[in-house]
């Protein structure tokens with residue numbers, strides 16, 4: 425008689441046990457923290473008709489109504505600029521570069537300053553060898569903009585993540601400096 429009575433409570437106990445263990449299996453909502461975070465600066469000196477010696481960027485394509493000496497009107501719409509910029513660890517243009525930012529940007533909207541960026545960080549320092557590849561829209565009037573880290577080589581093999589860009593300084597249409605906060609999600613090899 426006693427054992428018969430305890431069966432339902434045993435079932436109840438097991439039920440509770442299982443419900444509990446199921447509850448424990450519900451994945452916790454957690455914010456994704458990057459595995460590795462790196463901050464770099466790069467410096468873009470745009471050719472303006474007079475600075476060919478120092479320029480690190482050149483307009484290589486312009487709309488029919490503009491030219492390749494001066495950035496076009498209407499928020500530079502249609503200009504394609506190629507760059508080979510020094511990367512530094514701080515915001516000083518004259519600091520020893522640890523590599524080059526190489527790629528292009530296209531101004532792609534008439535009514536607001538915005539560009540599309542495709543470039544690589546090619547590292548060449550005793551600490552870092554390899555490259556990181558970036559791509560994405562750059563609505564450059566926004567204080568911060570995110571572009572994708574779409575891959576890497578060498579020390580950055582299989583890299584994936586996001587880079588937050590911030591215009592750290594600009595001087596007219598000749599110089600700008602971007603702060604790049606790289607947040608990588610992969611741990612491979614790094």
Ligand SMILES: *[C@@H]1O[C@H](CO)[C@@H](O)[C@H](O)[C@H]1NC(C)=O
Nearest residue numbers: 469474475476477478479518
């Ligand atoms: C080029 O760079 C040198 C060294 O930073 C600087 O002294 C010179 O004024 C620059 N020239 C131009 C045209 O910007």
Ligand SMILES: *[C@@H]1O[C@H](CO)[C@@H](O)[C@H](O)[C@H]1NC(C)=O
Nearest residue numbers: 490491492493494495496497
């Ligand atoms: C390029 O265009 C600007 C105005 O947008 C003009 O002042 C300049 O003379 C032009 N340069 C050449 C080489 O055509």
Ligand SMILES: *[C@@H]1O[C@H](CO)[C@@H](O)[C@H](O)[C@H]1NC(C)=O
Nearest residue numbers: 522523524546547548549550
């Ligand atoms: C990398 O740095 C070394 C040493 O400074 C230099 O000799 C070499 O030319 C550089 N390579 C590239 C691709 O910049």
Ligand SMILES: *[C@@H]1O[C@H](CO)[C@@H](O)[C@H](O)[C@H]1NC(C)=O
Nearest residue numbers: 561563565566567568569570
């Ligand atoms: C850029 O800023 C504008 C206005 O503040 C905002 O509406 C827009 O969503 C921002 N774009 C991005 C990509 O953050």
